[in-house]
Amino acid sequence: MWKMSAVAVVAFVLLHGAALASGGSPMPAPRSPRMAPSAPRLTPEQEAAQRYNDGLKHKDKADALASEAEAEASNAKKRAKLEASARKEYEKAMKEFLGATDRNPAMFQAHGGLGYVYRKTGDFAAALKAYDRALELEPKYTPAIEYRAEAYLGVNRVDEAKTAYMALFNSDRARADELAAAMKSWLQRRRQDAAGLAPETIEDFAKWLSQREEIAGQTSALIQPHGSRW
Amino acid sequence: MHATGGRAAPPDTFEWRLPPGFPPPRVPPDNPMTPAKVELGRRLFYDTRLSGNGTQACAGCHRQTLAFTDGRPRAVGSTGEVHPRSSLSLANVAYNVALTWADPDLRSLEEQALVPMFRERPVELGLAGREKELVARLEADGLYAGMFRAAFPGEPGAIRIGNVTRALAAFERTLISGDSPYDRLVYQGRMDALPEAAWRGMRLFFSDRLACSKCHGGINFAGVVVFEGMVGRVEPVFQNTGLYNLGGPGNDPAEDDGLRSVTHRRRDTGRFRTPTLRNIALSAPYMHDGSIPTLEAVIDHYAAGGRAGDNNRYKSLLIRGFAITAAEKHDLIEFLRSLTDESFVTDARFADPWRSPGPVR
Numbered sequence: 001m002w003k004m005s006a007v008a009v010v011a012f013v014l015l016h017g018a019a020l021a022s023g024g025s026p027m028p029a030p031r032s033p034r035m036a037p038s039a040p041r042l043t044p045e046q047e048a049a050q051r052y053n054d055g056l057k058h059k060d061k062a063d064a065l066a067s068e069a070e071a072e073a074s075n076a077k078k079r080a081k082l083e084a085s086a087r088k089e090y091e092k093a094m095k096e097f098l099g100a101t102d103r104n105p106a107m108f109q110a111h112g113g114l115g116y117v118y119r120k121t122g123d124f125a126a127a128l129k130a131y132d133r134a135l136e137l138e139p140k141y142t143p144a145i146e147y148r149a150e151a152y153l154g155v156n157r158v159d160e161a162k163t164a165y166m167a168l169f170n171s172d173r174a175r176a177d178e179l180a181a182a183m184k185s186w187l188q189r190r191r192q193d194a195a196g197l198a199p200e201t202i203e204d205f206a207k208w209l210s211q212r213e214e215i216a217g218q219t220s221a222l223i224q225p226h227g228s229r230w
Numbered sequence: 231m232h233a234t235g236g237r238a239a240p241p242d243t244f245e246w247r248l249p250p251g252f253p254p255p256r257v258p259p260d261n262p263m264t265p266a267k268v269e270l271g272r273r274l275f276y277d278t279r280l281s282g283n284g285t286q287a288c289a290g291c292h293r294q295t296l297a298f299t300d301g302r303p304r305a306v307g308s309t310g311e312v313h314p315r316s317s318l319s320l321a322n323v324a325y326n327v328a329l330t331w332a333d334p335d336l337r338s339l340e341e342q343a344l345v346p347m348f349r350e351r352p353v354e355l356g357l358a359g360r361e362k363e364l365v366a367r368l369e370a371d372g373l374y375a376g377m378f379r380a381a382f383p384g385e386p387g388a389i390r391i392g393n394v395t396r397a398l399a400a401f402e403r404t405l406i407s408g409d410s411p412y413d414r415l416v417y418q419g420r421m422d423a424l425p426e427a428a429w430r431g432m433r434l435f436f437s438d439r440l441a442c443s444k445c446h447g448g449i450n451f452a453g454v455v456v457f458e459g460m461v462g463r464v465e466p467v468f469q470n471t472g473l474y475n476l477g478g479p480g481n482d483p484a485e486d487d488g489l490r491s492v493t494h495r496r497r498d499t500g501r502f503r504t505p506t507l508r509n510i511a512l513s514a515p516y517m518h519d520g521s522i523p524t525l526e527a528v529i530d531h532y533a534a535g536g537r538a539g540d541n542n543r544y545k546s547l548l549i550r551g552f553a554i555t556a557a558e559k560h561d562l563i564e565f566l567r568s569l570t571d572e573s574f575v576t577d578a579r580f581a582d583p584w585r586s587p588g589p590v591r
Contacts, residue, residue: 166419170251208421215416218436220448 048104055096055113062089062120090117108137112144119147124154142172146179153186156197158205165212177216183209244268249408251417252449253457255324257403261340261396266380269583271401273377274394276582279367280347281308282356288346288398289582291317291354295575297509298405303520311352314486316520321407321508321574325455328466331502331518332488339399344391365389407508407574408449412565424568431565434558440532441548445469451507451569468501472536472545473517486519499544511567512575525563529554 042050069082094117100110115130131148134141149164161183168176187209190202244263246254257263274280275288286308292298298320305313315331328334329342336342346354357364368374368389375389381397382388412432414423424432436443445467448455454464468489476483489498502518516522522531531537535551554562574580 162419166250166417169419170417211421214433218432218443219416 044103045107048100048102048107048110051096051103052100052107052110052113055093055100055110058089058093058096059113059117062086062093062117065089066120087121090121093117094121106137108134108141108144111137112141112147115144115151116147119151119154124151127151128155140171142168142175145172146175149179150182150186153183156195158197158201162208169212169216173216173220180209180213180216242266246404246406248406249413249417251413252406252408253459255403255406256456256458256460258338258340261399263400263403264381266377267382267397267400268404269401270374270377270381271397271399272580272583273374274398275401276584279371280355280357280364280394282353282358282360283308286355288343288355291346292320294577294580294582295512297321297407297512297571297575299513301514303515305354307352307354308356309353313352313354315518316515319506319509319513320402320405321506321571322450323405324403325450325457326452327454327456327464328503331505332468333492334466334468334489335492339402340395343395343398347391347395361391364394365391368394405574405580407571409573410508410571411568413571425564427561427564428568429565430558431561431563432568434554434562435565439552440554440562442532444548445504445546446507453504466503468498468503469546469548470500470542470544471502471517471532472542472549473519473521473531474500474537475542483519488518497544501544507566508569509571509574511570525566526559529559529562 063086065082065086069079069086072079072082094114097110097113097117100107101114104110111130111134115127115134118124118127118130128148128151131144131151134144135148138144145164145167149161149168152158152161152164161179165176165179165183168179183205187202187206190197194202242264244265248254261267275292278284278287278290280287281290290308291300291305293300300317303316305315305317307313318331323329323339327337329336329339330345336345347357348355350358368378378388378393382393385393408417411423411428414420434440434442435446443451445453447453453467456464470488474483487499489501490496492498510516511525514524516525516528522528532549533552533554536542536545536549
């Protein structure tokens with residue numbers, strides 16, 4: 001890494017820290033509607049934001065259950081139970097996100113949230129559609145770029161995943177690094193179960209990934225993510 | 231990501247057309263970018279009327295085909311006086327924290343342009359004491375009347391030195407180079423953009439053994455940069471690469487001891503700014519005084535731990551010498567060559583407008 005002044009380093013770390021903190025979730029909650037006690041009615045946008053925030057809570061709970069399940073390697077019964085609970089939470093999150101997009105169809109974060117839960121419940125086609133919609137509404141919404149790339153991997157659309165990586169590399173390096181890590185575990189899974197991919201395709205991808213990782217290690221990110229917004 | 235995309239911009243909005251991965255440069259609030267100002271700056275940059283005797287323009291020492299350097303060891307001014315230093319490339323100059331080889335306080339291009347215009351020791355463009363004459367020359371050309379009006383709308387008497395330097399600076403900020411084979415690989419994702427040898431050279435460049443990237447890091451291969459939207463303040467870094475060790479440990483030639491001549495601190499002896507390595511294959515000879523003729527000789531210089539060996543107390547600790555094979559040297563040079571951006575040195579937007587028709591705006 002190249003030399004930076006102490007101030008710049010601190011600024012960098014802070015920024016990266018912030019970006020990573022929101023990494024596991026589609027986005028931090030939009031400002032919740034501040035309700036005065038006398039304000040009985042919410043605008044559709046406020047309602048959408050509220051449902052979105054509720055959706056996020058379920059989604060976070062589901063993520064926690066899912067990783068608990070993953071850690072439960074030895075006890076199959078317990079694992080299945082945890083997985084089932086996670087699924088239930090994802091479904092609840094889905095309902096809230098759908099409610100949010102219904103109230104406010106322009107709420108790209110909610111479309112992104114939908115993409116996330118569809119992907120986590122295995123419906124890659126629906127996930128891609130939701131991410132496409134989010135990015136149509138806000139092309140710079142890097143969380144959706146990152147997670148859509150993971151959905152692409154789910155359906156073996158390797159080239160599109162690579163393109164997404166480059167977009168993140170140039171706009172939001174913390175997310176590019178996260179995507180690279182996700183690509184690595186995808187690669188491990190495909191090496192065990194090719195899921196219809198040709199072995200050469202898998203090995204080409206492995207080579208690409210190691211080259212990109214080498215390059216990423218040599219060049220520090222310059223452009224800060226657009227992102228305090230998300 | 232930062233391009234304005236497909237939206238049509240109003241005619242007085244300047245579009246950067248930045249290469250992928252490049253942040254927008256920082257622009258002083260009192261000198262916003264406009265197409266008219268950039269175009270005026272380009273005219274002025276290539277206009278020999280900007281020298282006292284009418285023989286030299288900025289472009290005389292900053293030639294596009296040489297990535298805006300001059301190909302000489304040390305620059306030669308309009309009156310034939312030899313400058314103590316080598317001309318600097320203007321590629322990506324907009325991102326520099328501080329300007330010239332060794333001045334921590336010179337930070338704006340507007341301010342810097344005054345130096346070649348008016349400096350007397352050495353004489354560059356030789357305009358000292360001839361400010362009125364310069365303005366009169368520009369006023370006499372009907373083309374400039376219209377161009378200054380367009381660049382500084384609503385300003386009576388727009389033809390003045392402060393606006394000359396504003397326009398020059400606006401043009402210089404557009405000199406962005408980011409389409410070398412290296413950029414195509416790193417920022418555009420074209421994995422076949424670098425030949426194998428250059429890949430190997432890249433590894434060497436970024437290795438701890440050679441440590442080149444410890445100083446020549448970042449998007450410009452020149453260490454820290456500034457840009458629009460960045461967080462925190464950065465300070466320029468100056469290093470002594472062990473170029474000289476005359477008349478006692480670490481002494482540089484008296485005529486130019488680098489940062490020390492500004493700060494008057496002993497420890498700053500022979501410290502210079504780390505220059506960009508973009509387009510480096512085009513900008514021989516090398517170093518602040520052009521004293522190293524080729525890239526191969528530059529590598530030898532670093533491999534030896536500096537010209538003057540170890541007995542140099544001002545030398546950076548990163549200049550400690552290393553073993554390098556002939557094959558590795560070849561690879562490293564191939565990497566440095568991969569930093570050449572052909573489209574930059576042929577881009578019509580940056581070319582001499584007095585010779586070639588301007589770009590369609």
